[in-house]
Amino acid sequence: MTQHDDELEVPAAGRETRAGAPRSGAPRTARERARAELTREIKEEARRQLTKTGADGLSLRAVARELGMVSSALYRYYPSRDDLLTALIIDAYNALGETAEQAIAGAGAEAGAEAGGAARAQWLAACHAIRAWARANPQEYALIYGSPVPGYRAPEATIAPAARVPLAFVGVLARAAEAGELAEGPAAPDGAAAGPPAAPPLPAELGKQAATLLAALAAGPAWPAVPDGAEAPKLAPEVLTRAVIAWTQLFGMVSFELFGQFVGSFEPADTLFAYAVASLAAFAGLR
């Protein structure tokens, strides 16, 4: 499976030939170029079909048909249907992750002028970008945040891409903490004036879980979007926990909107969404 995962992205190149050293960089021979291109085309056609049929309607034969190939030819590129699905899932996570990261980068640049509130602007931008992406790519969204495809078990290779969005949010909070833009620090449980979120204190077990996760993040190689600092910034468990809650609210709302739970009530959901996102940014401590 690990071998496959490598092949999914850059199929022949990046693999060792039997005789020589591993090849580097981009494909060189016509064969390798053709292979890389077809691997991409198959994935794109599969994504196109996903749009119409949903995750488990995805059919290798239909993809091959549309590409003018015979179905068995696909097995030169993806060893099974599940591997093709995995590639689509990874792509979707990455696309959404990049969307969020770019929104944050963009909001950071814009809001650079004003002194405070930059982190809040980034947070809101990420939320709105995520919603927009989900609305533009509902089937890909459903693929990663909908009910799991029965019989399919996501391989480890999906974990890192799946973490990009949460990590992006954590990055925003970390920068906010450094810049002193959080309404409530870990040691200041009740700053009355500025309107801090009125949430109950963390239960012990929850605080431990949050601390463990923070430690893992700090130790991990992929602390997000915090330029160069070898040390991961400190973040209070309270803040992380509230961010997680805001995160679940965000995706709960997007899912409800996409999956039709709002029909007949809060539609269009734009205003509700903006209000909710702003409320939960405040809840997370951003001001």
Place this chain on the structure above:
Amino acid sequence: MTQHDDELEVPAAGRETRAGAPRSGAPRTARERARAELTREIKEEARRQLTKTGADGLSLRAVARELGMVSSALYRYYPSRDDLLTALIIDAYNALGETAEQAIAGAGAEAGAEAGGAARAQWLAACHAIRAWARANPQEYALIYGSPVPGYRAPEATIAPAARVPLAFVGVLARAAEAGELAEGPAAPDGAAAGPPAAPPLPAELGKQAATLLAALAAGPAWPAVPDGAEAPKLAPEVLTRAVIAWTQLFGMVSFELFGQFVGSFEPADTLFAYAVASLAAFAGLR
């Protein structure tokens, strides 16, 4: 379709014979009893299979096989696969709705002694009951709150059962409003002492949507769990909107837990869940 929906629950009884008047009540003849029973058994076997295969793995042939019938025989009971699915969906919505309603009723009874906070206890009880049901019936949960089954369009008959949970929550809030248990009334935008939620004011459009929905609820026949009062209780648009946000958070969190987005971080999610639910109850104004 409307005719079918009637048949799904009480198949032969409740329909008119060609010659006479509509039959009333429970099935009388052996045939009618057998029919009602088999209709139920088919649905239950289908639900059992759902547990293993997921929504679109549901197969009429497999259900028939398990019941020792020939597949075509099922068409005497459900005119198509989609109708069977619809029956399962309606059942799931009703089961979850009833779970929530009973939790509320139970918490109401228990907390009847203490003066205040009854509504808050009911709210929390409903949230925990919903999560427990979802964990106990993950496939049924996925059926109604997961990604929509491609090619299936939910008929109108699902709307009312789907509304039970949100209506139950609204009922709790309505009673809380009457009892003066809400932290923030519609006319009191900033009660400083009691720790009101620090949320931005409602945008105009959102207030209008909420008001429209409230009016529809008041006019509708199914104002929930408010004993007898012909007039629907008044609820501030702000309160309704925040409740909707809490509602999306609840289901977002349950979905994340069930669909595996928490693996490796906040698991077990019990403490996180309790904390989140309490926080958002406060956000909705319950104290």
Place this chain on the structure above:
DNA sequence: TGTACATCAGTGAACGCGCGTTCACTGATGTAC
């Protein structure tokens, strides 16, 4: 209470479809000398 007829449940065969995957094969592309 008994008979004649109508209704209905369940059968078994069939239609027509689509799927994932394997396998022996051919022809083209690449490599080593």
Place this chain on the structure above:
DNA sequence: TGTACATCAGTGAACGCGCGTTCACTGATGTAC
């Protein structure tokens, strides 16, 4: 630069499977007189 061999992409047929739905049928259950 040219030839001999190895690698690889794509073909076409096949295996074995399962599905939803239709239809003419039989036998049992129900109803009217």
